[in-house]
Amino acid sequence: MRNYSQQTTNRSDERDVQITDIKACVVEGNFEWNLIKVETDAGEYGIGESYRGGGVPELVEYTKRFLVGENPLDVERLVRYIFQEMSGHGGTTGKVVTAASGIETALWDVAGKILGLPVYQLLGSKYRDEVRMYCDCHAGEAYAVEDGATAYAEAEAYSPEAYAAEARRVVDMGFSALKFDLDLAADNENDPYNGRLTNRAIAEKREIVAAVRDEIGYDIDLAFDCHWDYSVESAKRLARELEEFDLMWLEDLIPPENMSAQIEVTRSTNTPVATGENRFRVFELSELLYEHGVDIITPDPTTVGGLAETMRVADRAEENYIPLSPHNVCSPVGTMACVHLGAAVPNFDLLEFHALEVDWWDDLLVRDEPLIQDGVIEVPERPGLGIELDEAVVEEHLLEGTTGF
Ligand SMILES: [Mg+2]
Known part of the structure; x- marks a missing residue:
């Protein structure tokens, strides 16, 4: 088996540093946020985040047996080390890649602090001073997973008027781009399993999109997410029916596994089609990009393998003139990790914000001002990610029964 542990010894003293510990804690926001801390003997530590949900703290704990003692400045080598060392239990795809994503980001943070450079500079370039955000909005209650099933609010909460009112509220907050869910409980009334949309269901979605466009006009970018719900024919019909509304994109129309089905849907419509959030590593996204099976690629850096892996996805997207x-x-x-990516990726479009209902979201960082202002986040100039966690706020919102760093 290839050995990705440190083989070289020739490095200047100030960069001859070691990882001393790796920790994870879970903060309960609107999701279970997995925060990662990498400690070093250089007097600096790094913070990262892995995609939400269970299993990450256990996998982070496992990596300590081979990462402690390694040089945190070798970010890319250490991620390969994780993939190789844990290849039999998910190093190629899945939760190990998710855990590695947060460790990777924490390594960039500490590397930046040690070297005195912001993460975007370590990633190669600065293309922009601020990153535009789009706000994930909800007409009814926000998406929630309760007792293993998706919870929906009452049907009237999803009226076209409710969508339009929420769109107005969020635009008035300063956002220039919005996204709503377009998969409705009503989609399942005919049959919950076959992914087929009735004419009535498509008509209802048209009414929702029309109501939002009527309210906010066409200068605000507007996307809708369908959460992998539909069959190919229903996806194509829906995308075609919404063409006149000039959407920013329609997201995750069909289930995520079948590339040729995705290519078929994307090529069938003038409505831009986006997907990518539940794929792992560049290998699971390359075909979509080279086959033009997606108009906007939407990987999750905290799932896909971290910032450098997302850069590799962005490179392949750029080759094919596709924004990320x-x-x-x-x-x-x-x-904030994604903001550094946004600064460093030429074909970066805009970044999701998905915590409108968490009124203490900003309090997690020691800052004087909100992170998002006028719908953008300024790219920080401080070393690393340029953030400082407020440990007291972390403690206050720890997942019940868990401990902090
Ligand atoms: Mg989505």
Whole structure:
């Protein structure tokens, strides 16, 4: 087996540093945010975030047996080390890649602090001073997973008027781009399993999209997410029916596994089609890009393998003249990691914000001002990710029964 542990010894003293510990903690926001801390003997530590949900703290704990003692400045080598060392239990795809994503980001943070450079500079370039955000909005209650099933609000909460009112509220907050869910409980009334949309269901979605466009006009970018719900023919019909509304994109129309089905849907419509958030590593996204099976690629850096892996996705997207818009349901930690990516990627479009209902979202960082102002986040100039966690706020919102760093 290839050995990715440190083989070289020739390095200047100030960069001859070691990882001393790696920790994870879970903060309960609108999702279970997995925060990662990498400690070093250089007097600096790094913070990262892995995609939400269970299993990450256990996998992070496992990596300590081979990462402690390694040089945190070798970010890319250490991620390969994780993939290789854990290849039999998910290093090629899945939760190990998710855990590695947060460790990777924490390594960039500490590397930046040690070297005195912001993460975007370590990634290669600065193309922009601020990153435009789009706000994930909800007409009814926000998406929630309760007792294993998706919880929906009452049907009237999803009226076209409710969508339009929420769109107005969020535009008035300063956002220039919005996204709503377009998969409705009513889609399942005919049959919950076959992915077929009735004419009535498509007509209802048209009414929702029309109501939002009537309210906010066409100068605001507007996307809708369908959460992998439909059959190919229903996806194509829906995308075609919405063409006149000039959407920013329609997201995740069909289930994520079948590339040729995705290519078929994307090529069938003038409505831009986006997907990518539940794919792991560049290998699971390359075909979509080279086959033009997607108009906007939406990997999640906290899932796909970290910032450098997302850069590799962005490179392949750039080769095919496709913009990249990361999926993001993170705390401010993962969000700020994506902001550095946004600065460093030429074909970066805009970044998701998915925590409108968490009124203490900003409090997780020690800052005087909100992170998002006028719908953008300024790219920080401080070393690393340029953030400082407020440990007291972390403690206050820890997942019940868990401990902090
Ligand atoms: Mg989505």
